[in-house]
Amino acid sequence: MTTTAAFATIAALLADPARAAMLTALLAGEALTAGELARVAGIGAPAASAHLARLVDGGLVAVQPQGRHRYHRLASAEVAATLEALGGLAEAVAPPPATGRRWPHGEAFRAARLCYDHLAGRLGVALQAGLAGRGWIVPVAGGWATSAAGEAGLAALGVDLAAARGTRRFACDCMDWSERRMHLAGGLGRELAACCLRRHWLVRLPGEREGDPLARRRLRLTPEGARCLGDTLGVLEQAA
Amino acid sequence: MTTTAAFATIAALLADPARAAMLTALLAGEALTAGELARVAGIGAPAASAHLARLVDGGLVAVQPQGRHRYHRLASAEVAATLEALGGLAEAVAPPPATGRRWPHGEAFRAARLCYDHLAGRLGVALQAGLAGRGWIVPVAGGWATSAAGEAGLAALGVDLAAARGTRRFACDCMDWSERRMHLAGGLGRELAACCLRRHWLVRLPGEREGDPLARRRLRLTPEGARCLGDTLGVLEQAA
């Protein structure tokens, strides 16, 4: 009873188009100011303020004041995972909009993207499979742990394992709606993504349109990234 | 844009307490009549009818008329998976209600339960791990396939593999909110659960209270079930 009530409360926070647009924008993993989010949602500043207050109060969004700006981000990777799940269901249930591509951002989006703070899409799934296939990560209760070989290999790639361990969950699964498989989340997933971006193995694709909430989530594998990740983890990618 | 709109539309369907109660009840995997769902939600027949019409129209619930009754069930296992994800987030975000047990149904619910049509909880996760650990199932693109040994072993257990193949997805992962690990879904997951119930290795726990929507999801492992599943798949379970 109380359970289904909490359930509905969370859903109500996601049910408003303006809030949904804000959350979708925050899925890119970057912290945005209230003004930016108001523009993304297409509403005025007062309305945005009220929406954000409710999201923060509901525990979905965290806020950190900085000077005269207030930066908002998703409260946790769990929130991101749930949003991804809902997006996948929306895609599966909604009448595919006539045109062949079922998601407006299509192929590039399915190939490689950010899921809040870690990698998703075909690339994310392939990375997870590569890590498990080489025995760099091994399943343990509640998630994954690194093997000795994995420690060495990941460190050689430049992944900050110390930072990865400083998180509540070191490595766990996150559902990938487009591939219907798991990809790696948790501290390790975050640091792996950070490493790939830092070394320019992956670059963010620029958004074509201003205000495109999904724009900053798309990633492109660079030739160097394909070589390095392919050599070490067997990730083959024919992404554009 | 159109994406976030669809997203919000689905969330709006889940945002009403009455609809949430109905969907939660349907998570047990059984088809219920409109009248039963009205009672579960604590509303009158007209209101329930309107809610169900919206759920059906939104693609979350399927209906099959039978005589003068109309039986409702979740439209797909994907819907069930999303509901589970939302429930997990609600549990994580909501202030744990003072008492130690975070979900009202506590231990038994975490130990073994139905996730729509397949097994979840510690038992579901352990089953998935056991199947993968023995090489009965092997990862393939988009999910899992059975090995030769797995075919023989599952058939020996009494799992109807032909029926399992008759589904859109043979075997795929489903997120388990309580364990934060994957358990087995898809046709194979469904037939495995059906087999366990048919052979009385698992039995449904009776609901203590009338109208308890989660009641029929709780499962108990019988001594015979512990023996058979433990022998063949190494599933150790200390569930009550």
Place this chain on the structure above:
DNA sequence: GCGCCGCTTCGCCCCCGGCCGAAGGACAGC
């Protein structure tokens, strides 16, 4: 100190949607 800018609060309007009672349609059993 003054003005600018980002954000919030307040007051107000309006509309969406949830609920019920009553009436209407459909199906099974006698």
Place this chain on the structure above:
DNA sequence: GCTGTCCTTCGGCCGGGGGCGAAGCGGCGC
């Protein structure tokens, strides 16, 4: 065919919540 049951549709009421403009508050820069 009549009656009872299950479910839906219709009409009407009401509350919650989203939107904006105006005003208030606080940090920053000239």
